[in-house]
Amino acid sequence: MPKENRTKYVILGLLNHEDLTGYDIKKQVENNLSNFWDISYGQIYPELKKLENYKFISCRIDNSENGSLKKIYSITETGRTELISWLESSTRDERIKFEFLLKLYFSAEIKKDITIKNIDDFIDRHSNKIKLYEKFDSNLSAALDNKDHKYRYLTLLFGIYMEEAFVKWGNEAKTFLENVDD
C-alpha cells in the first residue's frame, strides 16, 4: 500500500486549515476522519519533526508561564505547495483488506451457526456506524454554505453509503445461510 507517506498529508491538510498541536491532530483525525483514516502518536510526533526539518511546517511554543509544554505547528508556504501538488495528483486504487471476509471465504469448514453469529456482530457494528455518521451528517448539512463543509459532507456521505451496503449485505448473507442446507 505505502510508498508515499500519507501521514505527511494528513498533517499538512489539517494544518492548512488551522494551527494545531500533535495532540490536536490526533483528536481531529479521530473525530472527523475516522470513517476513512486513522493515525497514532507513534506516527504523528516523528513526522512533525521531519516536516519541520523540511520547512513544510514551523513550530512555536506555548509556554503560558507555567512548566507545561505545548508545541503549536503552522504550515509554511512550501508546505502548502507540497500539499496542493498532492491534492491535485490522481489517486491509485486502495488495496483493502477485510479479515472478516477472509474468514468467511474459508468458513465451509465450521458450523453455520458460528458464521451467522459473526455476521450478526458485523451487522451490529456497522448499523451503529450509520447512526453515528447520520448524527454528524445532520450537523454538517446544516452548514453547507461553508466550502470546507461541502467536501467533508461528501466524505461522510461516502461512509454512510458504504456502511449501508455492508448492512444490506449482512442481512442478505444471513438469510442466504439460514435457508441453505448445511
Place this chain on the structure above:
Amino acid sequence: MPKENRTKYVILGLLNHEDLTGYDIKKQVENNLSNFWDISYGQIYPELKKLENYKFISCRIDNSENGSLKKIYSITETGRTELISWLESSTRDERIKFEFLLKLYFSAEIKKDITIKNIDDFIDRHSNKIKLYEKFDSNLSAALDNKDHKYRYLTLLFGIYMEEAFVKWGNEAKTFLENVDD
C-alpha cells in the same frame, strides 16, 4: 491493524482445500480473494518456512527428473486445528484507509474540476470492478451446490454491493459538486 499474522491464515485456509506451491498461493489470492485481500511473495515464502517449522504444514518436492524446483505444501492436522480456531474466533473491526477520501476531505483548496475528474476516474475504476465481479458471480452461482462455493459466493456478493455503493456515491458526489457554486 496487525498484531495477528493473517498471512498465516490465508496460507492455511488455501492449503486446507488443496496442496499448493507458494506460487499457486499467490495466484489463488489474485484470482479469488482479490476483492478483499492481497499478498506478495515477500510475505508468502518466509511464512511458508515458518509454518513448516511449526509443523502446521509439510512440504514435498516435485522434482520430475529435471533440474526445476517445485515445493508442494500440505496442511497438517495441527495446522488444521490452528485454522479452525481462527475461523471460529470473532473478528475485530477493520480499520480502512482511503487515500481518495483523505484527498477529497481537503479539496476545498483546489479547483472543482480536478476533483470532479478524480471522481470520474474513481467511478470508472469501480464500475469495471463490478463488471469483473459479476462475471465471476455468474460462474459461482451456477455451482452453489458445492459448500465452498456458497461461502465464496457471499464474499463476492459483498464486493459487488460495496462497489455498487461506491459508484452510486460517485455519481451523487459529482452531481453535488457540479451544482454547487465554487
Place this chain on the structure above:
DNA sequence: CAAACCATGTAACCAGTTACATGATTAA
C-alpha cells in the same frame, strides 16, 4: 527464438502498532 509464464527466494526499506514513560491541567 522471444515473450510470457512458472517457480523460488532475499534484503533493504517503509508504515504502523503497542507499550511504555513522563508530567500538567481540569472537572466531578
Place this chain on the structure above:
DNA sequence: TTAATCATGTAACTGGTTACATGGTTTG
C-alpha cells in the same frame, strides 16, 4: 482528591512493499 483529559515523546516490533536475483518451461 482522584479520574479524565491534555500533552509530548521513544523503542521495539510486526507487517508489508519493492526491487533484485536466478533459472526453467511453454507457447506463438
